Amino acid sequence: MTLFAKWTPRQYTVKFVDVMNQTLVEFTDLKYNASVPTSYVNAISKVGHSYKVFHDQNLTNVWNSQNFTVTEDTVLFVDYTKNDYVLSFETNGGSTVEPIRLKFGSLIGQSHATTKSGYTFKGWFLDAGFTTPVTSETVITENMTIYAQWKEIPIAQKVTLSFETNGGTLIPQHEFQKGSLIGTEYITTKSGHTFEGRVRGCLDSQHL
Structure with a gap:
């Protein structure tokens, strides 16, 4: 067995x-x-x-x-x-910001400086459509590109203030930015007459 x-x-x-x-x-x-x-x-x-x-x-x-x-x-x-990841910057016409390397989970930050003549910087965004802003809590989780948003600075429109003194002494023309207060300090005199008018208001046309 x-x-x-x-x-x-x-x-x-x-x-x-x-x-x-x-x-x-x-x-x-x-x-x-x-x-x-x-x-x-x-x-x-x-x-x-x-x-x-x-x-x-x-x-x-x-x-x-x-x-x-x-x-x-x-x-x-x-x-x-x-892991190290690369953060790149699309400045959309602004001054160049060089890519940087950050560790996974590091804060991206909001202080990456770029400038663009005639524009105000409005912030960094995670997408080209500017729907998701970079915040103080945004962290890097992969190779990423962030996008600069700009707002154009309006060009001030100049207007000329002219005076019809109706026989009084001449007052030179004055140039203002449109929307500025005119003021009341313009002096004209006319022999044998008392000046009664006052100029005041806001410039909203090319000539007043």
């Missing part, structure tokens, strides 16, 4: 923790000599970050998933690094 041994592969645990020893993910179904599936490794991915995996908390012995097989319960340490 012959007896046959039956073996059941033992299952092992592979746990990924961060550098503070906080568990990220844990897998308890890996058999002896099994490789760690790619899907398991992908589970430790973190948006906006790159990472390396180590066998030790001192981060000296790099783990190679291609050459690793499970032979015991294992703890692996994941060291994350924030």
Whole structure:
């Protein structure tokens, strides 16, 4: 009579923790000599970050998933690094602002200076249609371009104030910006007459 041994592969645990020893993910179904599936490794991915995996908390012995097989319960340490992203500027005719590099999650900021002759700067926006403004809380999450919005400075219209003194001494013409107050200080005299009129109001035509 012959007896046959039956073996059941033992299952092992592979746990990924961060550098503070906080568990990220844990897998308890890996058999002896099994490789760690790619899907398991992908589970430790973190948006906006790159990472390396180590066998030790001192981060000296790099783990190679291609050459690793499970032979015991294992703890692996994941060291994350924030990615760098490029922030570019579309100044829409304003002075050039050079691209800058920022870490993932960094504040974009609102103080990137640009100027445009004849225009007032209205702010930076996340889109070319100026629907979403950059705020004090906006952060970078990928390579991004922000857009400058401008408002044209109105050109002041000049008007000329002329005087019909009706026989009085002449008063020179005066030039004003349209909409300015005229004032009442214009003096004219006429022999044998008393001046009774007053000039006041607001310029709203080319000549008054």
